[in-house]
Amino acid sequence: MKVGVFSCKSYDREFFNNRNHNYGYELEFLDCALTPETALLTKPFDAISVFVDDIVNREVLDTLKESGIHHIALRCSGFNNIDLEYAKEIGIGVSRVPRYSPESVAEHTIALILALDRRLFKAYSRVVDNNFELEGLLGFNLANKKIGVIGTGAIGQALIKILLGFGCRVLCNDINPSDQIKSLGCDYVSLQDLIKNADVITLHCPLTAESQHLIDHEAVQNMKDGVMLINTSRGGLVNTKALLAGLKSNKIGYLGIDMYEMESELLNHDLLCEKVDDDIYQRLATFPNVLITGHQGFFTRESMIQVTDTTLSNLQYFFAGKICAETFLN
Template sequence: MKVAVFSSKSYDREYLERFNNERHELVFFDATLNSHTTSLSLGYEAVCVFVNDHLDPETIKQLQENGVRLIALRCAGFNNVDIPSAEEKEIKVVRVPAYSPHAVAEHAVALILSLSRKIHKAYNRIREGNFSLEKLVGFNLFEKTVGVVGTGQIGAIFCEIMLGFGCRVLAYDPRESDALKQKGVEYCTFDELVRQADIISLNCPLTPETYHLLDKNVFDKIKKGTMIINTGRGAVIKTSDAIDALRSGKLGYLGMDVYEQEENLFFRDLSESIIPDEQILQLITFPNVLITSHQGFFTHEALEEIAATTIKNLSDFEEGRTLENEVRIKKS
């Protein structure tokens, strides 16, 4: 099957070609897929896309007109694909539901430790020959209260890691896990979580219910100096309100592997460019903010799982097998 791979980087080519073993004709494009780039899909049966490709109704309409019958996401989230439009146009959508959830959970912990012990600041100091400990005082994780929003695969692993640090772990999720409860995780309401937690980790997908879940109303409720870590989706936090909370000192630390407007920034080298995004420029100036560019998933193990599952999804579709990882509209 002929597949157009969008938003492709060197590592996408390396891992996908390794697991493809010439089963499919993969053609790689640097461009992101949106309504302005659909012409590149002409003559392909499938498109393979990532988190910042934008498949709105118009894009999907054009894909269908170009003969595309399958959208293969090489990620777990699918908020960037209009699923009803895809179903209407009889285009199947598949994804990679889990690819080393440990990688993302461990990255969230890395952000916490870097911020709590000011490792990023110490690293820069040492490179400049400054071995002073002034203003590098951190805090212990032991016995801190950690609030976890979303206890799916990633959130569950994160809970277990924080329990290992000796933290009290609170969790909020519409579907509670009995297994996590047995390990000591305490489920509570979202309001109780944000009021009690010293650290809040966002491990939830982006849905209409979680869009701007953390806004001014929530920042007003958190304890002064609270740390917030987001490895879920950028728009779960209302960025402008987070900046205001940082300025006031209510928000003590912010660690982000995702960003509300990341599609115009992340996965690109903009070191020689003028960045037009005022909010990201403001965030970078705060000494208590640590931003990574959506690299939580970025391990050898995860890349292998993404590639293997993506190729399997493509082969299952081509050979008429059941699509185990198909995304469908939930029927009420």
């Protein structure tokens, strides 16, 4: 069976080629993203695999149907970039990778928190210039700080276990509270109470129509002065203009993001988020108390192995005429 792998990077090729010996697919790697303009490239394939920035709207789905594509294997957990209802309507199956090394994102979150708190980039730049002055590098202890974790799924739970090791008091918010997290002594509170009381707020929930701009102007204004805000989930959870306003007023004292709201405007498209001009991103990047990474949170060897194996396994289910309840979306 021939599978087209869109938005492919060198590391995708490495891991898919290394793991494909268990499956024997004919894989063709395409550097380009799947868009209305590139959708015709799917004609030679029996199925395709896409990533978070590929566009799978009605126009693309119609082209896939005409090309004889009956399955799309997402290499990610999120699926806001695909019109899932229309895919089901026209008979195109969709699978995803719901879990991949939650520790990788949790640990990246901790890395952002510590780098911002201890101003590691500024400190490193000084030492490189033989400047060992400590002025302006004062940090704070994580021990006894209130850390607000919004979203206590697999990643949120992995993060909470790390935070408890630092001696933090963890405040949680989720529409489905976890008994396991409660048993660890963590409190579930309303979103409003979490935003009002947390010294550090970190986001670990999916992007949906309901959660888009969960952090907006009002939320920022209700935060503690000098709060640290971390987003290693999806960019659209926060209103970037609200972040800028909070940074300018010093309401937000530290900002760490692995996802920019309109990051796909820098690459392809993001269907769910409203338009934000690129100069807003450029302005955001000028703040010395902002640390931005580019979808790096998941990027560990362990995570890539799990993403690859799950994607190939999903394709195996499809070609065998079966479904996997955990990973198939329709």
